[in-house]
Amino acid sequence: MGWPGAYCPDMPTRFAHPQPPRTSAAHARAKVFPVFLPLAGCPGRCIYCDQHAQTGQAPEPPDAVLARARAELLARPDTAGPVELAFYGGTFTALPESVQHRLLDFATQMRALGRVGRVRCSTRPDALTPALLVDLRERGLDLVELGVQSFQDAALAASRRGYDGSLARAACRMVAQASLGLGIQLLPGLPGHKPEDFARDIAAVAQLKPELVRLYPCLVLDGTQLADLWRAGEFLPWPLAQTVDALAEALRSLWSAGVPTARIGLAEQAGLAILAGPRHPALGQMARAKALLLHVRDQLAPLARPPRVLFVPRRWQGEVLGQGNALRAEYGALGLTVEVWDEAEFGLA
Ligand code: SF4
Structure with missing residues (x-):
């Protein structure tokens, strides 16, 4: 049986960066x-x-x-x-x-x-x-x-x-x-x-x-x-x-x-x-x-069990924690540590 809120601790909930994609034009x-x-x-x-x-x-x-x-x-x-x-x-x-x-x-x-x-x-x-x-x-x-x-x-x-x-x-x-x-x-x-x-x-x-x-x-x-x-x-x-x-x-x-x-x-x-x-x-x-922090917070709301890790695609790692890692504490306040992974999407697990 799946976890409520489409969240399983072993299978991260995934989401793309919310920035509009560049068109192919x-x-x-x-x-x-x-x-x-x-x-x-x-x-x-x-x-x-x-x-x-x-x-x-x-x-x-x-x-x-x-x-x-x-x-x-x-x-x-x-x-x-x-x-x-x-x-x-x-x-x-x-x-x-x-x-x-x-x-x-x-x-x-x-x-x-x-x-x-x-x-x-x-x-x-x-x-x-x-x-x-x-x-x-x-x-x-x-x-x-x-x-x-x-x-x-x-x-x-x-x-x-x-x-x-x-x-x-x-x-x-x-x-x-x-x-x-x-x-x-x-x-x-x-x-x-x-x-x-x-x-x-x-x-x-x-x-x-x-x-x-x-x-x-x-x-x-x-x-x-x-x-x-x-x-x-x-x-x-x-x-x-x-x-x-x-x-x-x-x-x-x-x-x-x-x-x-x-x-x-x-x-x-x-x-x-x-x-x-x-x-x-x-x-x-x-x-x-x-x-992005606000967007991650929005992703947490529908999840029945709080995730503990935000997985960040390597290409976005410089954009997540802000200047001098200033947002690490704010992610911590959401119960999240931040880890980089080699996937294209973000993950919460
Ligand atoms: S470029 Fe001309 S119209 Fe635009 S802000 Fe400057 S003075 Fe005003």
């Missing part, structure tokens, strides 16, 4: 090749943003940027395969139409040479129209990453984004209706943005089911309006531990909705002066490890 494995156009097309400078420091790139005319991108793409070995060309750092869809076309013509030329597979851009939710998106798709654009930041009206207003949550939702739907891939960027911890707002944002993302999401907890960068607010004591960023917990809950929801997370936390360029905020070089790993 070639584009899912293509390297993203960023072409940065810092602040190009932006209607102003958002209070938290310093694209020149974030991209490590000074302002340059698009032709100079494209000349460098062309040289780098042509220098790649033929065996490296096509990249996904990404126009990042500004508001692509608010650039003059002639510039948008020039950038996409460049992408088309590189595609014809086998150097580029897909093309994406980043932009703001309030810089789109259905006709523009269809035109860009017909000119070769494949995916639009929207800097939504939040869907919550109060946080958007406090952060002076200039649009509300309903416009942000409509923009996401507009991208999908234009048969373009959708990426959503969120900035938890903006002024007026609380962890419960972030949970609501994640629920909205899970419903919208974008192709990817990026989570950039709000940092205070020198030279921004947010730095002035922080110095005046009018803005306090989220503490690191609270941020990791919020990101872990977010990941649990996104994993269960099948939404891949392309990035957690700002990539720190040399010269980026971060004054305050939840900054850690392993922020993504910390959040993923905590999210």
